[in-house]
Amino acid sequence: MTDLRETALAGEHEELGASFTDFGGWKMPLKYTSELEEHHAVRTTAGLFDLSHMGEIRVVGPDAGTFLNTALVGNLAAIRVGKAKYSLICREDGGILDDLIAYRITEQEYMVVPNAANREVVAAALEERVQAFNAAQGSETEVWDESEGISLIAVQGPKSQDIISSVVRLDETYIVEELGYYASATVTIGGQEVLLARTGYTGEDGFELFMPNDKAGALWRSLREAGADFGLTPCGLACRDSLRLEAGMPLYGNELSTERVSFEAGLPVVSFSKGEDFVGRAALEAAKAEGRGRTSxxxxxxxxxxxxxxxxxxxxxxxxxxxxxxxxxxxxxxxxxxxxxxxxxxxxxxxxxxxxxxxxxxxxxxxxxxxxxxxxxxxxxxxxxxxxxxxxxx
CATH class of the missing domain: 2.40.30.110 (Aminomethyltransferase beta-barrel domains)
Known part of the structure; x- marks a missing residue:
């Protein structure tokens, strides 16, 4: 695994005695002790995950929402600041390039989070599409791939809110308690601003925290210390897979691919009501008309x-x-x-x-x-x- 990329938390995983695996070109913890124990910890108390291999792509400008409506199948322009939306990026033939989450950070700024193995594909597609959009619309929308500098940590499980509330600044605990599902907000942990999102991939309540790479180690250790009394357990990708399968959540490369369209996967995420002519629209309209995934x-x-x-x-x-x-x-x-x-x-x-x-x-x-x-x-x-x-x- 010497040629694999490592996250900023690689040293933390080695210190915990993790077993590693190659996942999308990254050296990632597969498990620390027992896959079964880690799975049950997430279902009963809470699990701590390093997801820093995921991508983070910033889309910025007055027309950012309109651009994303041409690049993705969902209506991203309609979501409010502080909210997030699950969506797909497709090819012209309707095949799925990736499934992703888009967070609206401000009126003119979004953060798109693609899967680790597809990050470069998605970034390239968005770059290509924004150039065409800008030329056609006279827009100055920008796309920045910030993945290399951002770490992502997740806390998932019934005790996740208690754990996060215990580490944020005292006057910000209400933000954690009031944060809705598929929403995000900025909080302060150990004097560092962190983007906190109430999202996840386990079927449990949970949070995902985005921060600069150089702050990831301190945050990981703070969460472990604060979570000790709540049964927080470091978890690897093995139990993450069994958790998402129980929750019926698709995995790109398994349930989703360029050979499948959203209707076959049972994903009601395509917005035909929006005015923008998004990539794949004609093919998806034809697939829907023929009943693909429903009657054929x-x-x-x-x-x-x-x-x-x-x-x-x-x-x-x-x-x-x-x-x-x-x-x-x-x-x-x-x-x-x-x-x-x-x-x-x-x-x-x-x-x-x-x-x-x-x-x-x-x-x-x-x-x-x-x-x-x-x-x-x-x-x-x-x-x-x-x-x-x-x-x-x-």
Whole structure:
């Protein structure tokens, strides 16, 4: 892993004895002790994550919101200052380049947070699109990729508000308590201004904190110290994956790709009501008109295991094999293929105690309660289609 990028918190992870993995070209903590213990900590108390491999791209100017409405599928111009919106950046053919969150910092400033592996792709796409937008509109909107200088720490779990409230300046605790979901505000921790967002990727209440790289170590240590009495546990990417799967949250490269459109993924994030002609609009309008993901093609569904073995990404989803009819004569025409889909993510659920999976399945077989099998290397295992998410807090 000598050629991998390291976050500003790499020394903290090594001191804690983390096991590392290559994630999008970054040396990231996979786990510190036990993936299972870390998973349960987030569900019951709180977990501490280093997410500094994620991207941060600033979009600035009087026309920033209008520009983002041409670059992304959502209506970003409509969100208020201090709010955030989950959206997609797509190709002209409607394929998904990335899913991301856009925070409106001021009237004329947004921060777009793409996935780590797609940061350079998204930054390049936004740069290209802003040049075309500026030329067409006579605008001076600017796009800055600030990812190299910003660290991101997340605190996720039922005790996360208590932990964050204990480290902010005393007269700012009300900001933490009143901050809504998908909202952000500036707070002071240890004399340093931090952008605090109430967002996350675990299915629990939680916060994400953005700060300069040189302030990340002190903040990490402050959070660990303050969280000790609340059961705060450092957590790696392994439990983050099991947590997001239970919460039915898609992962780029698994559930999302340039080969899929939003309707197949069940993401109601495309705004056709906004006036801007965003990239991919015509293709997505055509996909919606043909019922893609609704009456044609495939749709992302949840699968609940009825046995003990879990399906994994890439495994086939098939119709259960019927018992041969006594009158079925040998040599008859070959039966149609039983293949109806493919698993995108799957593993045993630590919280629910049974296997779960997400899969793209032919729409004819996506009704909740439908019995399907996952082919585990020639051994079909029984699953049932269920509504997502598998787990909801509270």
């Amino acid at each position: 093609g495939q749709r992302l569904v949840g699968l609940k295991g009825l046995g003990r073995r879990a399906g994994r990404s890439g495994y086939s989803v098939v119709l259960p094999e019927e018992t041969p009819d006594a009158d079925h004569a040998a040599g008859e025409a070959e039966q149609p293929s039983r293949l109806v889909g493919v698993v995108t993510s799957g593993q045993p659920s630590p919280t629910l105690g049974h296997p779960i999976a997400m899969a793209y399945v032919d729409v004819a077989h996506t009704a909740p309660g439908t019995r399907l099998d996952i082919d585990l290397r020639g051994r079909p295992q029984p699953f049932e289609v269920v509504e997502l998410p598998f787990y909801s807090r509270g």
